[in-house]
Amino acid sequence: MLAAMPRTSAPPPPRQPVPRRDRGDACPGSLRLHTADDGALARVRIPAGVLTVSQARTLMDAARRLGDGALHLTSRGNVQLRGLAPDCGQELAGVLADAGLLPSVRHERARNIVASPLSGLESPAAADVHAWARELDSLLCACDAAAELSGRFLFAFDDGRGDVAGLGADVTLIASPDAGALLCAGGAREVLVVPPEHAARCALLAAETFLGAARDAGTGAWRVAELPGGPSAFVRAVAERLSAAGITAAARERAEPLTSGTGPEPGVVPAPDGRAALSVEAPLGLITAGQWSLLTRTALHDGAGELRLTPWRGVVLPGLGPDSARTRLAELSAAGMITAADSPWHGVGACIGRPGCAKSLADVRADAAPAPGTGRGLPVYWSGCARRCGHPHGDWVDVVATAGGYDISVRGERLRDTMNDPSEFAATVAEARTTPLPQ
Numbered sequence: 001m002l003a004a005m006p007r008t009s010a011p012p013p014p015r016q017p018v019p020r021r022d023r024g025d026a027c028p029g030s031l032r033l034h035t036a037d038d039g040a041l042a043r044v045r046i047p048a049g050v051l052t053v054s055q056a057r058t059l060m061d062a063a064r065r066l067g068d069g070a071l072h073l074t075s076r077g078n079v080q081l082r083g084l085a086p087d088c089g090q091e092l093a094g095v096l097a098d099a100g101l102l103p104s105v106r107h108e109r110a111r112n113i114v115a116s117p118l119s120g121l122e123s124p125a126a127a128d129v130h131a132w133a134r135e136l137d138s139l140l141c142a143c144d145a146a147a148e149l150s151g152r153f154l155f156a157f158d159d160g161r162g163d164v165a166g167l168g169a170d171v172t173l174i175a176s177p178d179a180g181a182l183l184c185a186g187g188a189r190e191v192l193v194v195p196p197e198h199a200a201r202c203a204l205l206a207a208e209t210f211l212g213a214a215r216d217a218g219t220g221a222w223r224v225a226e227l228p229g230g231p232s233a234f235v236r237a238v239a240e241r242l243s244a245a246g247i248t249a250a251a252r253e254r255a256e257p258l259t260s261g262t263g264p265e266p267g268v269v270p271a272p273d274g275r276a277a278l279s280v281e282a283p284l285g286l287i288t289a290g291q292w293s294l295l296t297r298t299a300l301h302d303g304a305g306e307l308r309l310t311p312w313r314g315v316v317l318p319g320l321g322p323d324s325a326r327t328r329l330a331e332l333s334a335a336g337m338i339t340a341a342d343s344p345w346h347g348v349g350a351c352i353g354r355p356g357c358a359k360s361l362a363d364v365r366a367d368a369a370p371a372p373g374t375g376r377g378l379p380v381y382w383s384g385c386a387r388r389c390g391h392p393h394g395d396w397v398d399v400v401a402t403a404g405g406y407d408i409s410v411r412g413e414r415l416r417d418t419m420n421d422p423s424e425f426a427a428t429v430a431e432a433r434t435t436p437l438p439q
């Protein structure tokens with residue numbers, strides 16, 4: 001039996017001590033490869049997760065020729081190529097540049113933008129925030145100063161449904177039907193109401209404000225939460241910056257904290273125009289060449305020629321007819337993708353673990369295999385060590401490898417003794433996922 005879940009909602013976490021950093025962040029990129037135990041790793045930023053069919057094919061072609069032959073989706077809707085030869089950087093950069101996936105060499109790690117994956121595809125979305133994301137990407141790449149942003153600094157554009165607003169971005173813009181766009185930063189309660197037509201420009205000005213504040217503080221901050229003055233002072237500084245730029249920004253307080261939403265459920269998503277979108281997820285975020293080929297063919301021949309990668313390690317294909325959506329969904333299911341919310345793999349994630357990461361204490365991806373019929377409940381994330389790379393936001397079942405087995409917890413509360421018998425992993429995690437949380 002698991003211990004009872006914590007009895008009260010977790011209070012807001014206390015502010016962490018402000019770190020003093022004497023170096024830039026080590027986040028990998030398309031050009032800055034990270035050396036892992038399974039070869040070099042490249043992280044390709046995909047703003048708002050949007051790929052053309054041609055770009056999607058380029059990525060898989062690169063993975064097959066230069067890497068391990070698969071695409072690894074990240075919790076920010078980006079793509080990682082793994083198992084690369086250490087000397088393939090120049091060739092990879094050329095391939096990505098030719099496909100339009102490297103519009104600015106200097107900004108390649110700064111293009112961290114997530115957006116509501118279904119925005120503009122179904123009602124009642126307040127706005128199509130993908131237009132904001134495209135505009136911000138152009139503004140970032142044209143801004144010299146923005147190249148100094150750390151590879152961890154994140155922008156989020158939420159169309160009002162509350163999905164990406166809870167992903168802990170540094171600068172979040174939320175579309176609102178009656179209040180323009182809400183600019184939120186670093187978890188501060190204070191928000192700014194800004195004109196939606198200036199949403200992308202406001203995001204860039206906020207990023208420039210962060211860079212100035214970080215420089216003045218001299219602490220080498222990578223993210224808004226690390227600024228010594230805290231997020232509230234940062235929001236006030238952003239308001240002054242917007243005012244100086246001639247943009248009206250009204251301050252107000254958020255009634256509720258930004259909570260983590262969920263991604264699109266797997267399945268067919270009807271659109272008001274009679275079309276449909278397909279939503280699928282990749283088990284543990286890994287997509288094989290065969291699955292990617294099916295996705296790109298579907299996008300090209302049945303859909304709108306576009307793939308949207310989600311921060312929940314899924315893919316949305318817009319613009320299908322309802323009949324072809326159902327047919328292709330069945331084919332993607334047969335190919336091993338997650339196509340229904342009751343799939344036992346839905347909501348299950350894991351870091352790369354052994355043998356890809358030298359820090360890992362276990363082969364977490366092998367151990368994470370879920371029990372049949374256990375797909376509902378909290379997300380679960382298996383980590384090979386306490387760093388928990390790529391973990392979800394909000395409430396989730398935290399399974400962490402230790403020297404003696406796995407520790408399992410929710411909201412920081414350990415639920416039971418360390419698990420060390422593989423035969424009990426699946427059932428124990430399934431029980432943790434479905435044990436009700438207190439309101």
Ligand code: SF4
Nearest residue numbers: 351357384385388389
């Ligand atoms: S959580 Fe630990 S084991 Fe997993 S990828 Fe990160 S550093 Fe490696």
